[in-house]
Amino acid sequence: MKTYLDCLPCFLNQALKTGRIVTSEEKILRKIIDQVMENLINIPLDAPPPKIAQTVYRTIKSITGNEDPYSTIKRKQNEVALGLYPEFKEMVIHSEDQLLFALKLAIGGNIIDLGAQREIKDIKKEILQTLSAPLTINDYKGFRRSINNSKLLLYLGDNAGEIVFDSILIEQLKKIDHLKIVFAVREKPIINDATMEDAKFVGIDKHAEVISNGSDAPATVLSECSTEFSDLFHKADMIIAKGQGNYESLSEENKNIFFLLKVKCPVVASHLNAKVGDTVLKRQSGEIRRPDHGSRC
Amino acid sequence: MKTYLDCLPCFLNQALKTGRIVTSEEKILRKIIDQVMENLINIPLDAPPPKIAQTVYRTIKSITGNEDPYSTIKRKQNEVALGLYPEFKEMVIHSEDQLLFALKLAIGGNIIDLGAQREIKDIKKEILQTLSAPLTINDYKGFRRSINNSKLLLYLGDNAGEIVFDSILIEQLKKIDHLKIVFAVREKPIINDATMEDAKFVGIDKHAEVISNGSDAPATVLSECSTEFSDLFHKADMIIAKGQGNYESLSEENKNIFFLLKVKCPVVASHLNAKVGDTVLKRQSGEIRRPDHGSRC
Numbered sequence: 001m002k003t004y005l006d007c008l009p010c011f012l013n014q015a016l017k018t019g020r021i022v023t024s025e026e027k028i029l030r031k032i033i034d035q036v037m038e039n040l041i042n043i044p045l046d047a048p049p050p051k052i053a054q055t056v057y058r059t060i061k062s063i064t065g066n067e068d069p070y071s072t073i074k075r076k077q078n079e080v081a082l083g084l085y086p087e088f089k090e091m092v093i094h095s096e097d098q099l100l101f102a103l104k105l106a107i108g109g110n111i112i113d114l115g116a117q118r119e120i121k122d123i124k125k126e127i128l129q130t131l132s133a134p135l136t137i138n139d140y141k142g143f144r145r146s147i148n149n150s151k152l153l154l155y156l157g158d159n160a161g162e163i164v165f166d167s168i169l170i171e172q173l174k175k176i177d178h179l180k181i182v183f184a185v186r187e188k189p190i191i192n193d194a195t196m197e198d199a200k201f202v203g204i205d206k207h208a209e210v211i212s213n214g215s216d217a218p219a220t221v222l223s224e225c226s227t228e229f230s231d232l233f234h235k236a237d238m239i240i241a242k243g244q245g246n247y248e249s250l251s252e253e254n255k256n257i258f259f260l261l262k263v264k265c266p267v268v269a270s271h272l273n274a275k276v277g278d279t280v281l282k283r284q285s286g287e288i289r290r291p292d293h294g295s296r297c
Numbered sequence: 298m299k300t301y302l303d304c305l306p307c308f309l310n311q312a313l314k315t316g317r318i319v320t321s322e323e324k325i326l327r328k329i330i331d332q333v334m335e336n337l338i339n340i341p342l343d344a345p346p347p348k349i350a351q352t353v354y355r356t357i358k359s360i361t362g363n364e365d366p367y368s369t370i371k372r373k374q375n376e377v378a379l380g381l382y383p384e385f386k387e388m389v390i391h392s393e394d395q396l397l398f399a400l401k402l403a404i405g406g407n408i409i410d411l412g413a414q415r416e417i418k419d420i421k422k423e424i425l426q427t428l429s430a431p432l433t434i435n436d437y438k439g440f441r442r443s444i445n446n447s448k449l450l451l452y453l454g455d456n457a458g459e460i461v462f463d464s465i466l467i468e469q470l471k472k473i474d475h476l477k478i479v480f481a482v483r484e485k486p487i488i489n490d491a492t493m494e495d496a497k498f499v500g501i502d503k504h505a506e507v508i509s510n511g512s513d514a515p516a517t518v519l520s521e522c523s524t525e526f527s528d529l530f531h532k533a534d535m536i537i538a539k540g541q542g543n544y545e546s547l548s549e550e551n552k553n554i555f556f557l558l559k560v561k562c563p564v565v566a567s568h569l570n571a572k573v574g575d576t577v578l579k580r581q582s583g584e585i586r587r588p589d590h591g592s593r594c
Contacts, residue, residue, distance in 0.1 A: 005313055005323070005326055005327060005330055006313065008309060008313075008330055008334075009306040009307075009309035009310045009313065010306075012305060012306035012309060013306045016302055016303065016306065026302070029302055030302060030342075033302055033305055034338045034339060037305075037334040037335075037337060037338050038334075038338060040334060041331045041334050041335060042331060045327075
């Protein structure tokens with residue numbers, strides 16, 4: 001998916017929000033905003049939004065000298081999600097279709113994004129809402145067929161905290177004997193995306209091999225990933241891609257990908273023919289959609 | 298009120314929204330966004346937001362060649378509001394405190410801002426909500442005292458459509474024999490702000506003298522206004538200033554101003570110690586609040 005004009009003001013808002021986590025000094029925040037605007041002028045929009053977001057967050061890091069603005073928030077998100085683990089794990093065990101329930105739980109967990117100030121009860125409440133309603137886009141049948149025919153499953157993680165719910169899904173998928181599961185994280189901290197440290201903190205490495213994708217984009221921008229990761233990506237029979245960033249960066253890849261996400265912005269909503277708030281289990285379609293440069297996304 | 302960093306992404310969003318009213322050509326829209334970003338880099342933030350907005354909208358006009366992107370929308374807003382006039386006028390007549398009711402109606406009418414796609418029933422519904430609840434900030438007693446002691450009242454209009462409800466308030470104020478009322482509009486089209494053409498279209502000139510403020514800012518930026526207007530501003534015993542733009546541009550003027558508005562953005566909300574959606578009848582305080590450059594507004 002290409003970057004849309006609507007993404008540009010959004011990048012500025014993200015820069016301001018992230019800058020404020022690091023500092024309240026108006027001069028530094030102004031420097032960030034000005035530098036981001038300078039970078040955005042004339043920037044080609046053919047790349048997916050996370051590729052441009054990468055340059056935005058690098059600017060913040062370089063101006064503030066803070067390599068991981070979200071580190072405290074991420075830690076809290078992991079702890080909150082771990083606190084919810086026993087209850088949700090129990091719900092999976094007692095559900096009628098454990099795999100579907102775990103899938104919906106992993107999609108619900110995608111609500112833990114930048115909402116740093118969210119209370120625990122809100123996260124729980126929102127996940128419960130996802131669990132109680134049908135998925136808006138639902139390729140579950142195709143998903144079931146695909147896992148039965150796959151040997152190597154590559155699972156692309158998204159955010160800290162959320163990976164606890166990915167872990168519950170992986171525990172379900174592990175029951176399929178012929179399936180080897182590899183879980184991928186970002187190489188370096190970027191927003192609240194999960195890194196190797198987060199994966200180990202929540203113990204996902206006990207259930208799957210965990211690898212880094214070699215990149216600090218908040219997504220899976222293949223041209224930026226390590227050779228090891230890219231080889232695995234192309235070798236995998238099936239890919240689970242969590243969250244908007246992975247959707248934005250892989251929506252045109254001709255692979256057997258299942259996108260699991262909650263829709264959080266109007267641009268992605270429009271690209272998916274969905275609405276903000278919708279829950280998505282979407283198989284990559286055979287036809288790859290080409291962006292229409294002449295219209296609003 | 299100074300411009301806050303949060304206003305910068307908002308200006309980009311406004312530019313995109315307004316650009317799209319004029320054209321769907323991606324290249325032109327991109328040119329607008331890039332030019333606006335170029336203008337915003339290093340721009341001093343001491344000026345109120347409408348002063349910077351003025352440069353944003355001038356950029357859109359200059360790139361698209363369209364001097365009045367909102368003309369069709371404004372016409373529709375005037376027609377919709379005129380359609381609601383008889384019903385609301387009747388409600389004023391049958392209300393217990395006609396002046397207070399008309400004030401609340403004028404504040405409720407401030408909902409007609411950029412919501413170009415709003416349906417008639419939504420506008421009516423939102424105004425009825427304002428009428429049924431107490432004002433959040435309420436200096437009505439001071440307002441009553443002030444009109445009793447004033448001879449010249451300058452009424453600063455805001456948006457097309459909304460001025461129909463200003464007209465109803467002016468019809469109430471006209472009953473006070475000693476009060477001369479002058480209604481001011483923008484000199485040139487800017488967003489959906491009311492101009493002389495709009496004032497005449499809705500017939501407000503039948504109830505008050507209507508003058509232009511001589512400026513194309515979406516507010517009352519005194520340094521930009523005509524001498525005739527400025528003289529009147531300083532001579533007036535009392536000023537009614539409608540909407541956020543007039544608040545932003547006059548919040549530090551040492552005059553007997555009553556701000557009537559619905560709060561529509563977090564920056565103005567914070568400056569007023571209020572919330573988005575709040576309804577405000579606020580007397581300019583004796584102490585003029587100086588912006589705090591070190592903190593988020």
